[in-house]
Amino acid sequence: MDIVKHPESRQLVRTVKASAYVFEDQNSKCLMSYVEQIAPSEASVLIVGETGTGKELVARKIHALSNRKNKPFVAVNCGALSDTLAETELFGHEKGAFTGAISHQIGWFEAAHGGTIFLDEIGDLSPSIQVKLLRILQENEVVRVGSRQTKKIDVRVIAATNIRLEEAVYAGNFREDLYFRLKVASLHVLPLRLRTGDILPLAQHFIYDYSQSLNKKPPNLSEEAQQLLVDYHWPGNIRELENAIHHALLICKNGVIQSYDFQLSGFKHKLLTSEYDFSIYRNSNQTLKQLLFSWFEQGIEDLNEQLEAEITGAAYEYCHHNQLHTAKLLGISRNIIRARLIKHGLLSPNIRI
Known part of the structure; x- marks a missing residue:
């Protein structure tokens, strides 16, 4: 810079x-x-x-x-x-x-x-x-x-x-x-999570840029590493991606960056404390109807509750855990959004924000 x-x-x-x-x-x-x-x-x-x-x-x-x-x-x-x-x-x-x-x-x-x-x-x-x-x-x-x-x-x-x-x-x-x-x-x-087509080109840019400054040949990204980068939700956006690539370049071996070379502390974070893992659908190209069909096939009980939990959790994350913004995004009152966050395990009852 x-x-x-x-x-x-x-x-x-x-x-x-x-x-x-x-x-x-x-x-x-x-x-x-x-x-x-x-x-x-x-x-x-x-x-x-x-x-x-x-x-x-x-x-x-x-x-x-x-x-x-x-x-x-x-x-x-x-x-x-x-x-x-x-x-x-x-x-x-x-x-x-x-x-x-x-x-x-x-x-x-x-x-x-x-x-x-x-x-x-x-x-x-x-x-x-x-x-x-x-x-x-x-x-x-x-x-x-x-x-x-x-x-x-x-x-x-x-x-x-x-x-x-x-x-x-x-x-x-x-x-x-x-x-x-x-x-x-x-x-x-x-945010980077909503423009996944930029992730790998950005990764390649940072690989080349930091390889030049380290005076080393640019390593390749393994398939697993590429999939990890695309699937990760990137709460820190481009800056986090840049730091992750820089770290991987420092420790990778044999000219290949593996998935375990990244330091992505939030990769296994899940919005919902539910036995059902919906994350596999979030980055797919399925339409909403296809997504619902997949859930129907799983025979999920209390589907309405699960849908409410998923929507509430996604909106809460999108609004950076701001209850007022989440309530306005969903068109409901702050008291209702707080009650839903507590009900679905996304907020402690003792926390008031």
């Missing part, structure tokens, strides 16, 4: 190698088709997706396909900025603006002038910073801390979040007007 310095600052900004772009799954190809449509515009973009799914890669792809491609791309992790630090980092400050401000410093927005600024974890910004960000989007100008002069900027904003901003708006933690300003165009980067 390359590193570049922020102008007039000692802080560091990440840049990602273009070779990391791997979008082979059909869902990913549809996403890229949409990216190609919106990239040439000047519209603000909101990218939603779980941590580690490649939201920054998508943002860089939008920038690379835009008319701003030869201008700066600045990536800022809003979650790493404290309330006191966020304003000066984003908008800059003048000499003497506060104790320790021994010289003026431009902010990230000025550094991105003419190009694109990527605001990762946008939902972590405080309400006061949200107000200033809204003004930037409306007026295309910034005011440094300690200054009364505005500075015109030309910046395209791409924001990303791993939470449902609609929920944050409803809870009063995120401004509704800013939300709609950011969401001129929006897209959802699916």
Whole structure:
């Protein structure tokens, strides 16, 4: 990963190698088709997706396909900025603006002038910073801390979040007007478990990349290892896959990566504490009707209860174990979802979240 310095600052900004772009799954190809449509515009973009799914890669792809491609791309992790630090980092400050401000410093927005600024974890910004960000989007100008002069900027904003901003708006933690300003165009980067066609191409990419850095011949993936990678649910998404490949490269023997060379602690995790193992059907190409036929053939007792357990467990996992989000996803109350989670052994009765 390359590193570049922020102008007039000692802080560091990440840049990602273009070779990391791997979008082979059909869902990913549809996403890229949409990216190609919106990239040439000047519209603000909101990218939603779980941590580690490649939201920054998508943002860089939008920038690379835009008319701003030869201008700066600045990536800022809003979650790493404290309330006191966020304003000066984003908008800059003048000499003497506060104790320790021994010289003026431009902010990230000025550094991105003419190009694109990527605001990762946008939902972590405080309400006061949200107000200033809204003004930037409306007026295309910034005011440094300690200054009364505005500075015109030309910046395209791409924001990303791993939470449902609609929920944050409803809870009063995120401004509704800013939300709609950011969401001129929006897209959802699916978790790796829902785009399995990307898994093996990504694995091969990381094998080649790390083999180059280790100065060794790229090993092959055994059939068992390939099946393991495809079947695994990847709660850590692409980052977890990258780490798993890196570890396997370090310990594999005879130029072949075996399934036991990976450290996948959650591989045998099951959503349900049931004697019936439904996981063999989850990654198949069967239709829902075929899946039900398979269950009918097993002669499962209390099928409705099993279906309720499976749906509840899957929704709970999809919502990252957030009861409120799970309840809204299924269209039921939080009390009902809590009762179902307890009934099916997915939540301790003593835990309240």
